[in-house]
Amino acid sequence: MIELLLIGIGTGNPDHLTLQAIKAMKSADLVMIPRKGDSKADLAELRRAICAEALAGTDTRVAEFDLPVRDAANPSYRSGVDDWHDAIAEVWENTIRSHCEGNARVALLVWGDPSLYDSTLRIAERVGRRLPVTVSVIPGITSLQALTAAHAIPINEIGAPFLVTTGRQLRESGWPAEADTLAVMLDGDCSFQSLEPQGITIWWGAYVGMAEQIILSGPLAEIGQTIVETRAKARADHGWIMDIYILRR
Template sequence: MIDLTLIGIGTGNPQHLTLQAIDALNAVDLILIPNKGAGKDDLAGLRRQICDQVITNEKVKIAEFDLPGRDPKTPDYRQRVDDWHDAIAVVWSETIAAQLPSGGKVGFLVWGDPSLYDSTMRIATRLQRQQQVALTVIPGVTSIQALTASHAIPVNEIGAPFTVTTGRQLRDHGWPDSADTLVVMLDGDCSFQSIDATGVQIWWSAYAGMREEIMVSGLLSEVADQIIATRARARADHGWIMDIYLLRK
């Protein structure tokens, strides 16, 4: 039997951890840390730093595993992601079996909150199909909260809705009719370039909530080029980037 706990850790700032998250990290037998390969090893290092800072239980083991990549030869995006999740589930299962052959409590640190544009719960469901796995989810501070806190802005206008979407959706389908405020995540292509910038404000953050945070805000027509250049430099400097932005008409 495996007790699997998915622990929301915020956006990389150890101060984002809740007391519940810290208790959970100290209660497991094993913590899994994915290694995403060259250029992204800072992400594994950040997880380890968080563990070093808050774990006081010397019995907790930490095991890194190499994260499989997506197969670029699969043309269908959804199928490509499903196959990727299947492969990750296999690696999880093999790593857990090697480290805890008799079962036990396993923890996995999830950026932000496990419920928001994160597939860790979907991968955990695959594990549950293969073996006895009890799943617990602990919420964390999201990048949306870190973004709006850093810029000191509310996410919505008074009584008005907002839409959380992805760069792919914005690029392929344009501004949705559901709201005048958009929060855009998972955008590696600066997809705000694909919309009419007239009258649109943007609040952009990279490494939101972290010591390295970079913020740009203003009229989209005036700061778009600055954001594109800043993002490119930051990615080159760090080898990876996580950014998020809010658009408002």
């Protein structure tokens, strides 16, 4: 039996690790670290640094694997994601089989939290079709929490709802009618540009919670283009970017 420990590690700051997360890491027989290519090598390095600190003095082993790349050319977004998740599950299985015999606790360090726009739990379910697996989740600080903390704002108005969505949904469907406040994730195209900006305020952040953190806020009509340009430069400088923003009208 394999126990998969899906451990939320926050947004790249080692201080985001909870005591529960550290205890879970120390209890693991194996921690798996994905490699996402040279352009995102520092993401793996952050995980290595977290492991070096949290696992000092333990017998926990660390194994790295190359993360499969999603086929962006697939005309069906959902089909492409499903195929990608199948490929990742196969790599997880092979890594576990290569490093574990019999019962074992295997940990994966998940950016933010496994519950919010993250597919680790779905991939774990696929692994469960291949291996006898149980899953334990250790919650972490999400990028949404880190963003509101960086701007020192509450995400909702008094008694009002907010909606968490994706850049793709914002581009294709426009502003949802259910809420006047949106948290937008997984947006590589600055999809706020598809909106009429008048009357909208934006709170944007990249690398939130990390040493490289950048935050900008203000009326979308005034600051939108600055965000687009800042984001492009940051991505070019680092080779990758993780960003998130809140819109309110």
